[in-house]
Amino acid sequence: MWKRVLDRAGIEEPQLRRDYTQQRRAVRRFATAEYAAARLLLPAPLVPHVVAAVAFMHDTDDRIDRGTWDDRTAALTEWDGLVRKAFAEGDSELPVLRCLVRTAEHHPDVRASVEEFLKGCEREVAWRTIADEAELERYMEQYSLPALMLTACLLAPPDAAARAAFIGGCHRLIRAMQRFDFLEDLSEDVRAGRPGVPADAVARHGADLTRPSAELGRLVVEQADLADTDLAAAACLTDVVDPSYRPFLRTLIGVQRLRLDAVRHAGASLATRTSGPPAPAAAALLLRETVARARRTGH
Structure with missing residues (x-):
């Protein structure tokens, strides 16, 4: 059961449990096969953190993949600011970023990966x-x-x-x-x-x-x-x-x-x-x- 997966991942706060559950539903909807593979084949304590990372990547891509070049550039600038604010404050109004911050606390390598990814998004927007x-x-x-x-x-x-x-x-x-x-x-x-x-x-x-x-x-x-x-x-x-x-x-x-x-x-x-x-x-x-x-x- 998903509740047991959250328990094993050490995610205990009620709000965060709801946030991770929301990201799980989103990932299961847009990446059904990938979610099934992670859920069935990865150790349970890792699954919520994989979900959080995939949800963040998808949310980022969705934000910067619409409109003109100016629209995409503006969206990336705004999103970059929200992500950095979430890490600086350890919290966010957005569930996807609350999960990302908590996942980075459990797995510090995630923070560096987020930095590299956001930098790379500039090329994705530009080409x-x-x-x-x-x-x-x-x-x-x-x-x-x-x-x-x-x-x-x-x-x-x-x-x-x-x-x-x-x-x-x-x-x-x-x-x-x-x-x-x-x-x-x-x-x-x-x-x-x-x-x-x-x-x-x-x-x-x-x-x-x-x-x-x-x-x-x-x-x-x-x-x-x-x-x-x-x-x-x-x-x-x-x-x-x-x-x-x-x-x-x-x-x-x-x-x-x-x-x-x-x-x-x-x-x-x-x-x-x-x-x-x-x-x-x-x-x-x-x-x-x-x-x-x-x-x-x-x-």
């Missing part, structure tokens, strides 16, 4: 197109990786060498995820005037991003192959974390593999439709890891 691989790498380092580390820092090992390997694995994972995220949402991003596929790769293949073609198909294959290399390298993550986190990470990486396979299958049709992992396969993967975890722990 219109990505010129080449070098610019894509800067985008991933400055925004995508800090966004992932909001939650990943909760799983990071304390040993310095293992932690360095963990961050390297997270970097490879988010490079893969961001690349096929741009492919999955290609049709929507093109309509919004913000395609994430590097422009030099588009030009090299002579691809028209607005319609299916052989050229676009070859571009998708090239980008999928690059993501595949990074995703394979990210498997090292399960070797360096605490054993109790490994089922969750295996599931996360497995779902990304399903996403990548779906992108390959969609190919040039991504010009006109979005893509995503098949729900039955993702559910089966989660079920296998849940059953295996239950057998190992005796629950």
